[in-house]
Amino acid sequence: GTNTDLVNLAEKYKSKLFFLLMPVFAFFVMINFRKNKRYYVEHLVFTIHLFTAYFILDTVINVITLFLPQAMIDFLYFGVFFAVLWYIYKALRIFFQRKRWVTIRKMISLSLLYFVAFSICSIILGSIVFITA
Numbered sequence: 001g002t003n004t005d006l007v008n009l010a011e012k013y014k015s016k017l018f019f020l021l022m023p024v025f026a027f028f029v030m031i032n033f034r035k036n037k038r039y040y041v042e043h044l045v046f047t048i049h050l051f052t053a054y055f056i057l058d059t060v061i062n063v064i065t066l067f068l069p070q071a072m073i074d075f076l077y078f079g080v081f082f083a084v085l086w087y088i089y090k091a092l093r094i095f096f097q098r099k100r101w102v103t104i105r106k107m108i109s110l111s112l113l114y115f116v117a118f119s120i121c122s123i124i125l126g127s128i129v130f131i132t133a
Helices: 002-012 014-032 040-065 070-096 100-132
Strands: none
Touching: 014 040, 014 100, 040 070, 070 100
């Protein structure tokens, strides 16, 4: 169905969407951490750091999964998910010098905002592909 097609399309273009949405995520970070009075470019550099770390980890994991049975791959992705959350939490906490619960609350806000932006971009991309096909 169309929903499955959109999911497959989002997966196919995931890294491109991540790259294109970096400035949007940096804006979300800037809004969430506006009390730090940092310039947008500082938030953008921070975002590039996070996304680069994610892309490197994703590349390594994709290579590792070529040599693992499916049961171990599922376990690996489960662990990677929590490792990424921990990394983002520590990066936000260190960079913005906020308390634990404030950082967690802001992580949730950033996740929701990014999910909405990613979903909208995926739908737009899907519409463009289906219209031109």
